[in-house]
Amino acid sequence: MTGVLSLLSAVAGAIIGHSILARLLHSRIAAFLWAAGVCGVLFVFLLHAGDTAFADFIGWILAYAFAMELYLFIFTLSAASIGSNLLAMLDGKPATQADIDARYDERQMVVLRIDRLLAAGLIADIQGSLVLTPAAMAALARLDDAADFFAHGSRV
Amino acid sequence: MLGLMSLHGLYSLTFLWLWSATEGSYSLAILRTIAAGQGRPAALVETFARLGADKRKARLCSLQRLKLIRRTGGVYTLTASGYMAAKGIRILRRIANCHEASG
Numbered sequence: 001m002t003g004v005l006s007l008l009s010a011v012a013g014a015i016i017g018h019s020i021l022a023r024l025l026h027s028r029i030a031a032f033l034w035a036a037g038v039c040g041v042l043f044v045f046l047l048h049a050g051d052t053a054f055a056d057f058i059g060w061i062l063a064y065a066f067a068m069e070l071y072l073f074i075f076t077l078s079a080a081s082i083g084s085n086l087l088a089m090l091d092g093k094p095a096t097q098a099d100i101d102a103r104y105d106e107r108q109m110v111v112l113r114i115d116r117l118l119a120a121g122l123i124a125d126i127q128g129s130l131v132l133t134p135a136a137m138a139a140l141a142r143l144d145d146a147a148d149f150f151a152h153g154s155r156v
Numbered sequence: 157m158l159g160l161m162s163l164h165g166l167y168s169l170t171f172l173w174l175w176s177a178t179e180g181s182y183s184l185a186i187l188r189t190i191a192a193g194q195g196r197p198a199a200l201v202e203t204f205a206r207l208g209a210d211k212r213k214a215r216l217c218s219l220q221r222l223k224l225i226r227r228t229g230g231v232y233t234l235t236a237s238g239y240m241a242a243k244g245i246r247i248l249r250r251i252a253n254c255h256e257a258s259g
Binding site for chain 2: 056059066070095113122125128146
């Protein structure tokens, strides 16, 4: 019971912490990592203080890790996916195809993505032409290996 | 038992994440295009704006297939389950301080 309460408290603490830090820090992911990290450490202390058996101790830590990964997955999906944007747009006000087309400026979306890649240091603007940085080349190589593993044939 | 179930959940989510990232990520597609030597910003915007419009049409079809939205007389509206999903998305966005639609 102590484990369940500790887990629920840690998860709730991480979500509340994320909500607060997301308003203070520039990056929402960094806010999440800080909140989940600090609450994770506190969770370990709580389990340790509760004199939890080693196997249970590992089990609760894995449960916390899973809860945090699930939260991160759901919140990034809700923040960035096209489907969730469409659902949020239709919430409360029906829309025609023309309304949806007018709302989404595709060019602006691409410019936003390019700006994010520049800010993340994955691409660089050299004399008006974009090139990959070494970090992006390494990341792309790893993702291509993963794509081969998943047998995704078509690459843009 | 809890640990094993959590481990399975972690593995499945990571697998799903990697699979979707390598299969359909927009930013990844932009990186691959730049890697192929097509790094002119104007050309990239043109190419990916078209791709984005196609993706949005595909998502509208998916949402209809999942019965989250319906189209009646040319107007899209949320179904009951779509309404619940939209509320959940709003709550998550409020928690994470996401005001703008970002992609």
